[in-house]
Amino acid sequence: MLIREWIGNSQGHAWRLNHHIADLIPFNLHFHPEYELTLTLGAQGQRHIGSDLESFGECDLALVAPNQPHSWQAPARVDGAAIKLQVVLFRLDWLVALAENGMPELRHLCQWLAQIRQGVVFSSACTQMLAPRLAQLHELTGLKRLTALLDILSELEKDPAARFINGELTQLEPDRRLIRAMSYLQEHYLHSVTLDELAQVAACSVTTLKRLFAQQMKSSFSQELARLRIAHASNLLLSTDRGIDWVASQSGYACLSHFYQQFSERQGQTPSAFRRQSRTQQVAKSN
Incomplete structure (x- = not known):
């Protein structure tokens, strides 16, 4: 299920550091208004950011833009070793305030962050350079942790081989009516949900809700519903060996042909071809 994360402050600033040690990373598609910088160590799996789905390897570093659905x-x-994740969540307005009140060195970073649409996947060279510093961030305290974080963020924009995930730029602070509609959609996208139903939840007219989707999401209700369902289906294709008809039914599609059509439109290939190609790429990365 897709949920919305509400992130609190850390050490008096609009940022938060989460350090995780886990046996596995479960699929948990979610979104929040903060940027999210995630370092994954010792895992091999799939990374979902917005409309992008890619396999990742033992050392992976990616940045998610605000309000973009994402999941690892x-x-x-196989050897039973632990998987480590270091997750930094921060708000752009916090960095802008620092830049305008005594730290002008951060202005270029703020400009770079503001133009990111869905997210950025960093190169192996950049990831290997920053991984030790990010992995030790939770061991620092006070001013040392803050200055280390700012130093790490400043290095991100210097990566010439970073891959920017394309997509329409979304408004960083959506209308509250749109937030209510999206939160409801993200809880019920596997079931039959209509635009009229969503408008009632948002306490606005269907026409107004259509306008909010178009203006602030650069999308539509049907496009967002398809994006959520296809992301769910993509995870099932890679994490199970069940048939395509089962994947379709578990992803909210009563009509198999409709599932094939929407999947091919969004992923550029059939579900079976997507499964074969993704698993081949994962095996190649592990060798």
Whole structure:
């Protein structure tokens, strides 16, 4: 199920550091208004950011833009070793305030962050350079942790081989009516949900809700519903060996042909071809 994360402050600033040690990474598609910088160590799986789905390896670093649905997913390691994640969540307005009140060195970073649409996947060279510093961030305290974080963020924009995930730029602070509609959609997208139903939840007219989707999401109700369902289906294709008809039914599609059509439109290939190609790429990365 897709949920919305509400992130609190950390050490008096609009940022938070989460350090995780886990046996596996479960699929948990979610979104929040903060940027999210995630370092994954010792895992091999799939990374979902917005409309992008890619396999990742033992050392992976990616940045998610605000309000973009995202999830990592990885099975337990064969050798039983732990998977480590270092997750930094921060708000752009916090960095802008610092830049305008005594730290002008951050202005270029703020400009770079503001133009990110869905997210950024960093190169192996950049990831290997920053991984030790990010992995030790939770061991620092006070001013040392803050200055280390700012130093790490400043290095991100210097990666010439970073891959920017394309997509329409969404408004960083959506209308509250749109938030209510999206939160409801993200809880019920596997079931039959209509635009009229969503408008009632948002306490606005259907026409107004259509306008909010178009203006602030650069999308539509049907496109967002398809995006959520296809992301769910993609995870099932890679994490199970069940048939395509089962995947379709578990992803909210009563009509198999409709599932094939929407999947091919969004992923550029059939569900079977997507499963074969993704697993081939995962095996190649592990060798």
